[in-house]
Amino acid sequence: MKDNAKDKFVRTWGEMASCWGINKTMARIHAQLIAADAALSTDELMESLAISRGNANMNLRALVDWGLIRRVSVGSERREYFQAEQDIWAMGCRIARERKKREIEPVIGALEECLKESGDPKFNRKLAELLELVRTVDNVLGRLARQERSAVMPKVLAVLKTMA
Amino acid sequence: MKDNAKDKFVRTWGEMASCWGINKTMARIHAQLIAADAALSTDELMESLAISRGNANMNLRALVDWGLIRRVSVGSERREYFQAEQDIWAMGCRIARERKKREIEPVIGALEECLKESGDPKFNRKLAELLELVRTVDNVLGRLARQERSAVMPKVLAVLKTMA
């Protein structure tokens, strides 16, 4: 019997990919690496996920870029291996940080420009409210991203209490 | 001079679409309706965004489905008009609620199944941590989605204080 639970996990993570803002194969590689006990090589990933070398390379690079996995050397081998960030909360922080940087910050800049250029007071009010909303999200993500590993959970729990 | 600020806003919102989990045209229609003072008809949107009737219809339906806009009648006219939710924070809550329902909840279910089926203790620990993370996000979104309009901001601000 193959390890169905891990396979199902890889599939699930792949389907949830769009939610994290990454593509499906990238998420499947990530999942495979999270589930693995040891670091895996490109060839191992190519085989287990049935993807081409180019595809594997591209997505591994993107994952490294996001800070979700890292390259590791194994012994004296020439080959590169990859390992997922093992601390799940740190992973969450990474995702928060990247999405803030890639998606939220540019929008704030653009909305600020709109606000500067618009002369219509009604529209300005709407823009200002939108900006407030987006800035708040930005702020929350920014603070999350800066947290130390163990500090996150208690704070989030405290927050939840205040929200009945 | 055309209203450049509004046009820029429509473009910006369209580009940020993937971040909200909706498609570009859907976001542009949404932006147009946010920026508009009055409700707009399908034909007005088709013209100003240069899109086909089918496309407009499809995306308007999706926006209604998300609860981001609603159909309104204007006077005794036969034609339907559309209007964006005017309260920006309510809009944010809607988005939170829909994404929770569409994306987070199914993942929680799937991860729970993985956990049930897996016999590997190491993997189980990782799954449990992931579940905790995803459930926390779910929890936060759920509470946000249930808030009354004016109640959201103070609470979020209070939260931010606790996070230094």
Add this chain to the structure above:
DNA sequence: TCATACTTTCAGAATATTATGAAAGATAAC
């Protein structure tokens, strides 16, 4: 009932995204 005014559908077209794999580029050991 028919004509009118509008909405919805959906097969096919257009576009955008992702994947392939062979070739070129590295790097290390000899």
Add this chain to the structure above:
DNA sequence: GTTATCTTTCATAATATTCTGAAAGTATGA
């Protein structure tokens, strides 16, 4: 240097997503 091993690139292919527009559907009222 040369060979062997591994990585990266990129033109092309495959796939997935989104859009179009004409035809079919629906409601209204004369």
